[in-house]
């Protein structure tokens with residue numbers, strides 16, 4: 001129960017890694033607020049947590065829209081009085097190279113993957129600073145650590161997330177706030193469908209076996225375990241780090 005009496009906000013918690021993270025934090029005692037552009041999905045995650053006797057609320061929020069983020073965080077402060085943990089997880093991926101990526105997709109990628117993390121962080125940090133405690137976990141990607149063919153906007157944005165994490169840590173560690181990021185490898189959530197295009201299941205499996213030393217994709221729960229660890233007091237001396245949770249992809253090429 002590492003999050004007893006704590007309030008956690010998880011963006012993109014209606015599906016995949018965000019949903020697993022929300023469930024994990026709630027299972028360990030947190031009151032969790034799930035922000036998702038898909039309000040029904042956010043509600044479903046909250047209901048699934050309530051069914052396991054956890055505490056959760058779902059809110060429909062597009063994290064790329066300033067006033068929606070500000071209104072949601074104000075509502076959370078009114079209801080819970082504090083945010084102890086922020087998991088910046090919502091993401092966007094459209095493949096492309098410098099020649100094929102549309103400018104609209106580049107801008108949307110940075111709005112959701114980078115700017116939204118800045119918006120959420122600036123909304124919760126003043127309260128964390130007042131209380132002298134708080135933890136932010138950003139979801140980057142292995143694509144933020146190494147180049148990835150045909151993924152210029154996404155990989156560049158995730159590289160920015162890794163350094164946004166270090167920058168937030170540089171600015172707020174002395175106020176008692178720890179900021180870290182998790183860099184997941186392949187996780188079969190549907191998120192990568194635009195990148196995998198029309199590859200068959202067998203082709204994806206063969207690609208994963210070739211790339212990943214463990215020979216398989218990870219599960220959302222395996223990523224959530226790392227999120228919960230970094231968010232918890234067990235990680236009390238870990239600051240500004242990018243933790244690969246990727247079956248060995250970035251360590252053992």
Ligand SMILES: NC(=O)c1ccc[n+]([C@@H]2O[C@H](COP(=O)([O-])OP(=O)(O)OC[C@H]3O[C@@H](n4cnc5c(N)ncnc54)[C@H](O)[C@@H]3O)[C@@H](O)[C@H]2O)c1
Pocket residue numbers: 011012013014015016017018035036037038041061062063064089090091092112139140141142183184185186187188189190191192
């Ligand atoms: N799945 C992978 O292989 C993988 C690998 C590395 C990193 N990641 C990162 O993990 C994070 C979550 O990915 P996932 O695989 O769980 O994806 P997912 O598609 O299962 O879930 C993403 C959720 O975010 C929500 N969302 C998207 N845009 C939003 C917005 N603007 N505002 C609010 N909510 C929004 C979606 O509605 C959805 O519920 C992303 O940041 C992604 O870049 C995923």
